[in-house]
Amino acid sequence: MKENTGKTKYVILGLLSHCPQTGYSIKKSIEFEYSHFWQESFGQIYPTLKALVSEGLAVSSDILESSDGRGQIVYNITEAGRAELEKWLSEAPDVEKIRYEILLKISFGTNTQSQVLLGHLDDFIERNEKTVSELDGYIEIFHVLKAQGEDHTFNELTALCGKYVYSAMRDWALDAKRIITERGEKQ
Amino acid sequence: MKENTGKTKYVILGLLSHCPQTGYSIKKSIEFEYSHFWQESFGQIYPTLKALVSEGLAVSSDILESSDGRGQIVYNITEAGRAELEKWLSEAPDVEKIRYEILLKISFGTNTQSQVLLGHLDDFIERNEKTVSELDGYIEIFHVLKAQGEDHTFNELTALCGKYVYSAMRDWALDAKRIITERGEKQ
DNA sequence: TGGATAATATATCATAAAGATATATATGTC
DNA sequence: GACATATATATCTTTATGATATATTATCCA
Incomplete structure (x- = not known):
């Protein structure tokens, strides 16, 4: 077996x-x-x-x-x-294992030109923004269904988690762009 | 080769x-x-x-x-x-692959008693809160080093990303607890 | 009507990643 | 001296991912 x-x-x-x-x-x-x-x-x-x-x-x-x-x-x-x-x-869920390739590239950023990093961040922002909109759409649908008496609480909760996390990543990337740009101007 | x-x-x-x-x-x-x-x-x-x-x-x-x-x-x-x-x-970083076991358990929540889910969420909140504090500590250290002339911008950026993401997960879990509790009361 | 493409469906293989374990020495500490 | 922890290399098994093979049916469209 x-x-x-x-x-x-x-x-x-x-x-x-x-x-x-x-x-x-x-x-x-x-x-x-x-x-x-x-x-x-x-x-x-x-x-x-x-x-x-x-x-x-x-x-x-x-x-x-x-x-x-x-x-x-x-x-x-x-x-x-x-x-x-x-x-x-x-049983208690295991701790999530996360691999953020973009953070590796940021972390080895001393080897990289600012322009390249800013480009990666722009892509990242766009991607996360798109995901957040998508999840917003789902959440709205679940609300409509709820009004019609169908319970989708648990689907809504997972979509909500995604919305929070992907929004946070987008917000971070916006901050990161600013910080990298300011740093570049100082040098 | x-x-x-x-x-x-x-x-x-x-x-x-x-x-x-x-x-x-x-x-x-x-x-x-x-x-x-x-x-x-x-x-x-x-x-x-x-x-x-x-x-x-x-x-x-x-x-x-x-x-x-x-x-x-x-x-x-x-x-x-x-x-x-x-x-x-x-090169552009790959899209992250994420596996959130807690979301699976939430998603199959109809099979589970509210009390169990709320317990999982409490653990999750505590764990993420701890991680955020830890990352805050790092960020502070990077600021001190910066004041002393050492540049740790890229280490700071990765810690900041963690702070944003883990905070978002904690905030979601707090909301999730509320939503699950309200749902339980209604029934 | 024909032809291309997409969808349904099962299955396997190679590569990659995670986790556990084996082995051995060195260092610190009670 | 005994014991735990840290340094260090290495391998093995299990788990996960991605690609590919194969075959049928459905749909699109010119």
């Missing part, structure tokens, strides 16, 4: 707890709903699905050729899978 | 561009100076150092037994290494 103790296992269980899905739709769900704070690859998803089945945490359908002619394997969570998910949900 | 196209290569070149070092001191530098936005393991550092030497981007000393009796290999950057570093610094 293979171990596979990463988080992928729990993401998949979490998604299957909502509804039965194929590996492909799991990948797409993560891309569309979670891309701001999570990502998984096919290379992780398919082996993990097999491991979940062999551990009894999920069950797979036979290959269905009937539905639309395409072969697909639909996975569903088991009671044991739900229990495993609950257990993980109750 | 092995490729090794990850970022580890450039982090090491960046550190070696400041001063010659051993693999161990590279690990420690990253831990102490960059841990808020970067991390590397021995399993990445030692093989990458060998690859850098074989590519002519760094040179290694023979094993020195003399200095303090302990065997150590000191690495230094070459001119080709500096050129490679410059090239990388001028």
Whole structure:
């Protein structure tokens, strides 16, 4: 029995707890709903699905050729899978590992011309601004749905986290531009 | 010739561009100076150092037994290494990949009791608050050094980014607690 | 109608990264 | 002297990412 103790296992269980899905739709769900704070690859998803089945945490359908002619394997969570998910949900989350390449380049900035760094920062500001607008759009949709009686509190909360974090990065980059520019003028 | 196209290569070149070092001191530098936005393991550092030497981007000393009796290999950057570093610094940084386990748990929150989520959020707030204080301390030190004529602009900028981001996460968690609590009361 | 492209779907491989462990010496301290 | 901590190199396993292979179906559009 293979171990596979990463988080992928729990993401998949979490998604299957909502509804039965194929590996492909799991990948797409993560891309569309979670891309701001999570990502998984096919290379992780398919082996993990097999491991979940062999551990009894999920069950797979036979290959269905009937539905639309395409072969697909639909996975569903088991009671044991739900229990495993609950257990993980109750445990304290790990500390985030973050790799900000732009900070490395800033940090080695003595080797770099100011103009290059300012260019990187402009791209960074634009990118983060775009993400914030996107998240604002989602938050608005969740509010509309809420007014219609649908509860999307937890989706709203994750979007809100993204908004705070990406706004902070944009604000930092604006400050950083100013500080680097002032420093350049002094020299 | 092995490729090794990850970022580890450039982090090491960046550190070696400041001063010659051993693999161990590279690990420690990253831990102490960059841990808020970067991390590397021995399993990445030692093989990458060998690859850098074989590519002519760094040179290694023979094993020195003399200095303090302990065997150590000191690495230094070459001119080709500096050129490679410059090239990388001028290229646009990749988009950050972020994995926030706490957001996954929030997102699967329908499966979880409010009390558990609020507990996770409390830990999260405390952790981020601590990090912000730590970064504030660094920023103050950089200001003192600046007053004494030492320029630490780029170290200050990276600490400032951390301060902004970790503050944003703390603020979000405070909001999240409020929203979850209100939702619980309504039901 | 044909042809190109995009979407659905499963799967594997190579590279990269993280984490754990092994080994050995040196230093500090109780 | 015993024990913990720090210095130092190295490897191994597990986990994650990115690219690629393969095949079918759906859609767009000229």
